[in-house]
Amino acid sequence: MRKLMKFMACMLVPLFLFPSIGLAEAQGTIPGPSNHAQSAALIDVTSGRILYSKDGDKELRIASLTKIMTAIVAIEHGKLDDKVKVTSSAFAKEGSSIYLKLGEEMTLENMLYGLMLRSGNDAASAIAEHVGGSEEGFVLLMNKKAEQIGLTHSHFMNPHGLDADGHYSTANDLARLTAYALKNPVFKRIVATENKSAPNPNESWEYSWQNKNKMLRLYEGADGVKTGYTKKAFRCLVSSATRNGQQLAAVTLNDGDDWNDHARMLNFGFENFPLVEIAKKEQPVQNTDVVTGRGFTYPLAKSETSSLTKKLILLDNRVQESTEGDAKTTDPTFGLAGRIDMQLDGKLVGSIPVYRKGSYIPPEPKTEDATLGGIGEISTWASAWRAVLSHLLSP
Known part of the structure; x- marks a missing residue:
């Protein structure tokens, strides 16, 4: 032996x-699609090849696109059937919310649906405290994961994406992060979900969440991923779609016409880089x-x-x-x-x-x-x- x-x-x-x-980039091979984004990137999920990039390494605020990292770290470090308790620091978190009650308990899996479909900042904080022991501990896991998968222009300060100094990423890094996350079957299932119901222990009615990502309804083959917005980051979006066995993911930061721009970017990838x-x-x-x-x-x-x-x-x-x-x-x-x-x-x-x-x-x-x-x-x-x-x- x-x-x-x-x-x-x-x-x-x-x-x-x-x-x-x-890692070979296709930039310059074929003229890229027009878009209104400050920064953009398009990636082939399986190979990790970036097919298009516009100021792709420019470090910018990313709003709730942060939650892509939050979700994959929680999935990899947590147990989906664990009960997550809403603490005073997670309760009534500013910004988008799924309106969790103080002391309420919900499974980590359902919290993740609320996080990714409705962009709940309260869910983000509750998840972070449960998985990381504290929000600060979870942020350490986020930055460690960024380092592990080679995100050289990213740094996280919180799990929800509210504007904070030192909290940033790039279109290229977010494309690579998304490609990594989409290889996880739990993450892939959650972000492709259009509607989700979850038990509500405080009311007679269930939680009912519709995905904010309109690409799931607007674009043929769309199967993810996440919307984002703050007053400083403006509109941010990561979308994915699968056609003929090929999955692509598109990223735009600060884009006022993101739905249309993502359709053009995804079409560009499928048509030119099969x-x-x-x-x-x-x-x-x-x-x-x-x-x-x-x-x-x-x-x-x-x-x-x-x-x-x-x-x-x-x-x-x-x-x-x-x-x-x-x-x-x-x-x-x-x-x-x-x-x-x-x-x-x-x-x-x-x-x-x-x-x-x-x-x-x-x-x-x-x-x-x-x-x-x-x-x-x-x-x-x-x-x-x-x-x-x-x-x-x-x-």
């Missing part, structure tokens, strides 16, 4: 050192004895297809000394042979593993297991490695 683990450890190192994937299948799972690699370990798709403009290149990188044959003697051996079931790097105009946009023909190939990670940037690369490969370990170590 020690020999096998030693063998696998030496193989893990080169895989985990892969550069980040999906997902292209680059490789299929278990596809033989020409002139070798290896096959692909998973499929690979990427959003590409027609003019870019000839600029995408594939590079096969095979691992050296590793031979480990046995701990019992001088005999050298390799494990024949360990079929990972290397990887194929996909490059667009010389920039790495993704990698897929290759395996020796006839060897065990772990299942592809679920969409929600994948994330963006370096974390996503490790997360995706970690899923594959867990499957390998499970297969090798099973009786």
Whole structure:
């Protein structure tokens, strides 16, 4: 067993050192859509490729778009069936509200619906205090998550988005955050919900919430995400939509015509950057004895297809000394042979593993297991490695 683990450890190192994937931006490839936003961005959710950006790294107030981070942190750190109690600091919070009563208890899941559909600031504070121990503790989790997923132009001071010095983000960062969050099935389900009812312990009638995000009713395929407004941030919006198996997310900050602008941005993405299948799972690699370990798709403009290149990188044959003697051996079931790097105009946009023909190939990670940037690369490969370990170590 020690020999096998030693063998696998030496193989893990080169895989985990892969550069980040999906970060090649499409800016300048095709003229972008017109919009009225101070800052805007459009991202392909699966790959993390930013398809359009307008002053995308400009740090601005983001109002209730903050609650995208609040929701994903709460989902990842909390339990959906926990009862969240409304404290005096959460009760009657200024701004938008779901009108929770002091001392009222509601499940975290229903609180999240009130947070994302009606933008309840009271729900945001109650969630933060429950999950983080205090609002300040929760904000630490928010900023830690921002750092983890590579949001280099974002900083959070509260969970609701009321204007505060030092509380800001950018269109590009919010696009990446949204793409990350949409890979979580709970988050994805909540933000796609148009109407939600929840028990009301203080009245004979239930809470009934209609989603403020009009894109769900205005745009074909719309499935999220969040509206926002303050007197200093002005109108802010993140929307998402799925067509032909491709999900895009659009972001605008300070945009007085956001509904129409988002329709134009999403149309631009679907029309000009459709997902292209680059490789299929278990596809033989020409002139070798290896096959692909998973499929690979990427959003590409027609003019870019000839600029995408594939590079096969095979691992050296590793031979480990046995701990019992001088005999050298390799494990024949360990079929990972290397990887194929996909490059667009010389920039790495993704990698897929290759395996020796006839060897065990772990299942592809679920969409929600994948994330963006370096974390996503490790997360995706970690899923594959867990499957390998499970297969090798099973009786």
